[in-house]
Amino acid sequence: MRGRRAVGAALLAALWVTGCQSGGREARLDEPATPSPAQTRPSGYGTVFLGVDECSSFGTTSFTEVPCGGERAAARVVARHDGAVGDGPPCPATTDFVLHISEQSPSDEDGDGAAPRGYACMRNLAPPHPGDPGGGGGPRTVVGDCVYDSGGRQVRETSCDGKGEKKPGYKVVKAVGNRAACPPSTALYVQLGGTHPVGCARSL
DSSP: OOOOOEEEOEEEEOTTOOOOOSSSEEEEOOOTTSOOOEEEOOOSSOSSTTOTTOEEOOOSSEEEEEOTTSTTOOEEEEEEEESOTTTSOOOOTTOOEEEEEOOBEEOSTTOTTOBOSEEEEEEESSSOOTTSTTSSOSSSOOTTOEEEEEETTEEEEEOTTSOSSSOOOEEEEEEESSGGGSOTTOOEEEEOOTTSOEEEEEEO
């Protein structure tokens, strides 16, 4: 069997938006502020690296594409888009995390290791689901999420059950088209994006 390899990088984007194992396709995971390249190896599970309904394993530093029925499967791709996340459609509301995948150049002679630059919207196969309303994470803020004041006129998500690092200060109770449509009890406006970009949050 002829060996194949492709070089790429992947980054996890949190809010606004594991070690390396043999086999499968592999993508590097880093904090958004400290991106770093890594190896990505095609394995033949699909024609697109981490395509819709494909699954990945978890480790400490990377994600590897694995069969969804295998014991190593931990998260499923619920949406996959080409290009930069800021230029493409938003991930589904209950996405748990996002992987940014760099364009990969195949070095094998048949050229089937290529993957376009894009991003994969991931959903854990089992709880916890930080992307669920009130879960305290995920790439999008949605109705039911709680936030705290992080300073500088910014807010960040935290778990509504109070078990996160930060105590929740506000809860998003409604999504509307403009601030005027928020109820009188609104204490904070949260930017949500989408067709209803304003989140009306009440104090807790």
